Structures are given as C-alpha cells and as structure tokens.
Amino acid sequence: MTANALAPLALLVEDEPQIRRFVRAALEEEGWQVHEAATARRGLIDAGTRSPDLVILDLGLPDGDGIDLIHDLRTWSGVPVIVLSARAGEADKIAALDAGADDYLTKPFGVGELQARVRATLRRRRQPDLADAGLIRFGDVAVDLKDRRVTKGGAGVHLTPTEFKLLAVLVASAGRMLTNPQLLRAVWGPSHLEDGHYLRIYMGHLRHKLEDDPAQPRYLLTETGVGYRLVITNV
Secondary structure, three states: OOOOOOOOEEEEEOOOHHHHHHHHHHHHHOOOEEEEEOOHHHHHHHHHHHOOOEEEEEOEEOOEEHHHHHHHHHOOOOOOEEEEEOOOOHHHHHHHHHHOOOEEEEOOOOHHHHHHHHHHHHHHHHHHHHHHHOEEEEOOEEEEOOOOEEEEOOEEEOOOHHHHHHHHHHHHOOOOOEEHHHHHHHHHOHHHOOOHHHHHHHHHHHHHHHOOOOOOOOOEEEEOOOEEEEOOOOO
C-alpha cells in the first residue's frame, strides 16, 4: 500500500510479528499509516520523534512493561493510547487505564472491534471542541455544560448536582473507559475511592433519566469490574 502523507499515523508497539501484521492490516483498511516498534524503548523514542496520532501498545514487551511506557509517555504527551494485551485481569486493566491509557482490548480480539475502538477514540479526540461549544448530544439527549441544563426529547430533565457532575465527567471523556477510582476521585474526592456503591447508585439514576431502556443502556455503559464509559454514537 502506498503511504498517504495526509493519513493519520498509528504507532504500533508490539513484539509479536503475527499480531503486528493483523493490526497493521486492520488499521490500513481504515486509512491509517502504521509504524511498528517491537520494544518499549523503541516505542517511546518513536512516539517522540514521529508524533503519532494514536499509540497501540502491548503490555508484555521484551524490555519492559507497557504500563511503565504509558507512565513515561503521559509526562509529555496526550496522544491516545489503546492497550492490546493477553492480560485479562481487572487489576491489569485498571492499572493501564489509571496510568493514562484511553482504552483496553483483551487478546484475542476481532478486526471489527479493534476498528470500532479506534474510531471511538478519534471521536473522543474531537469532543473537546464540542465541550467548548457547551452542547453535547447523544441520542435524543442534549447536555448544555455552560448552562448546566439537560434535555431529553426536547423536555427538561432534572439532575441533582452530583448527577450532573458525574455526567459532566463522563461527557468530558466521552468514548473513553473511566475506572471506578477515576470517577470517584473526580466526583466525590480522594477520600471516597473505596465507595464504589456511590457509582452504582448514581449511574442507575442517570440511566433511568436519560436512557430509553435503563436495563439495556446504549450510551451509559458498564465496563464490568473496571468502570464506565459514555458512548456518543452520533458524533
């Protein structure tokens, strides 16, 4: 495939050649350029010199742990990071997300899921402009951050101050998986990091007020054992 100088650039940090070929093909099908690195050290160097639009990262690299790479990267870059890993434990997912990853895919995964996660990450990259405008929409819900007003189907929806604060945090990182500790810290403060029941209660309130079917939410999604994400499908 001939490289398109205008195409976005993904940096793929992965030591398994078969996975690299699989991911490269999936991304190139979506119009990406792909640069590959097989070690953490090379990946960190390439992230600095090539200024990628996206980093896709394995955690089990031959010369270090991908979580350490994320920590280093986040000291100087806000580039989106999607983790691909065989580590399926909740603790590993939470550690990667708390380090600064935007999303986490467990191996094995399908082409369609990878492409969808990449698209969602790019939508989130565009959403600061929406937040600056003050109005964010998903489904028939509109959230006016400046006026602190929420409507559904054109009718006003009453949210308590805590409900609105939780929704605003989710909106600000729409498309991104936010861990329970991240949400608890942002909404209730650092002294409530063990109070996960707060999230279950208030997410239930938001779903009943904003989802068409609270039992099968389309936008306010649970990442089991890890956290929550707001999916905006119409951005």
